[in-house]
Amino acid sequence: MWRIRLHGRGGQGIKTASQILGSAGFYSGFQAQDFPLYGAERRGAPVMAFTRISEKVILERGPIISPDIILIGDETLLNDSQSAPLCGADPTTLIFVNSPHPPEKLAQKFSLVTADLTDLCHKHLNKRTIYSSALSAVGARLLGTIELADLLQAVEDELTQQGIVTQALQGNLELVREIYTKIEPAILTPKVEKTLITKPMVLPDYRPVVDGAPIILEPGNMALRKTGNWRVERPEIDYTHCNDCLICYARCPDGVIAVNPEGRPAIDYDHCKGCLICAQECPGHFINTVRETGLFP
Numbered sequence: 001m002w003r004i005r006l007h008g009r010g011g012q013g014i015k016t017a018s019q020i021l022g023s024a025g026f027y028s029g030f031q032a033q034d035f036p037l038y039g040a041e042r043r044g045a046p047v048m049a050f051t052r053i054s055e056k057v058i059l060e061r062g063p064i065i066s067p068d069i070i071l072i073g074d075e076t077l078l079n080d081s082q083s084a085p086l087c088g089a090d091p092t093t094l095i096f097v098n099s100p101h102p103p104e105k106l107a108q109k110f111s112l113v114t115a116d117l118t119d120l121c122h123k124h125l126n127k128r129t130i131y132s133s134a135l136s137a138v139g140a141r142l143l144g145t146i147e148l149a150d151l152l153q154a155v156e157d158e159l160t161q162q163g164i165v166t167q168a169l170q171g172n173l174e175l176v177r178e179i180y181t182k183i184e185p186a187i188l189t190p191k192v193e194k195t196l197i198t199k200p201m202v203l204p205d206y207r208p209v210v211d212g213a214p215i216i217l218e219p220g221n222m223a224l225r226k227t228g229n230w231r232v233e234r235p236e237i238d239y240t241h242c243n244d245c246l247i248c249y250a251r252c253p254d255g256v257i258a259v260n261p262e263g264r265p266a267i268d269y270d271h272c273k274g275c276l277i278c279a280q281e282c283p284g285h286f287i288n289t290v291r292e293t294g295l296f297p
């Protein structure tokens with residue numbers, strides 16, 4: 001069985017990537033299983049998804065702890081201790097990072113493949129942060145057992161179910177074809193299969209609801225949760241042209257644009273999630289967007 005774990009951020013199509021990969025595996029004659037795992041957070045928050053592909057019936061359930069392949073759609077996650085995308089990786093794990101620059105330390109420890117999916121998505125989809133087709137194509141190609149025709153069929157089926165328009169679908173199919181030719185199949189070392197042991201059913205005791213419900217113990221603690229590393233693109237105010245109208249200050253949904261003592265807008269990068277609404281709302285387009293790159297050495 002091949003176990004593939006996908007990491008990315010809310011809104012990047014990571015769940016869809018795992019679904020496409022699962023469907024492509026199924027169309028190529030394998031058993032497949034795919035599912036996502038994410039919390040209550042919204043766009044930009046770290047998310048995970050899992051795909052298992054096997055020649056035999058898959059009895060294993062639950063998140064993949066010991067993956068054969070880790071697909072990282074957003075390289076900034078490498079610096080996110082809460083996401084920990086390398087968790088469970090060992091020297092036999094193949095790691096893919098969407099990055100224009102191979103992270104050196106990672107290459108010393110693991111088999112590493114990189115490609116700049118962000119630029120490829122921009123080229124074919126005119127969007128930088130939708131990795132559903134791209135990441136599934138990388139996974140399928142690394143596995144080396146999934147035919148291009150099956151992958152294209154899976155992309156078409158999954159995206160059509162989501163209501164994609166014809167032109168965007170064609171862009172996704174072109175993107176997949178290009179990735180399929182760019183990435184070489186990997187030589188994967190199968191992990192030793194563990195024998196599943198049947199254990200007696202556990203019946204939980206009754207607990208008062210407050211034991212399991214989330215409780216906010218301190219008021220006003222939002223500032224402690226630094227969400228700046230959720231950004232894929234960074235807004236940068238062009239102060240030479242900004243006329244201090246403060247529309248961006250009013251429109252930022254997270255309230256992270258302050259007004260400094262000179263009456264100018266100032267972005268709090270510790271908490272800005274990079275939604276780029278401010279850049280869209282600035283009447284003179286005086287907020288530039290700059291791609292964040294991973295800081296992993």
Ligand code: SF4
Binds near residue numbers: 274275
């Ligand atoms: S990108 Fe702009 S609007 Fe979005 S959170 Fe950051 S400062 Fe606010």
Ligand code: SF4
Binds near residue numbers: 249
């Ligand atoms: S909306 Fe644009 S012009 Fe107005 S304060 Fe913000 S950056 Fe400056």
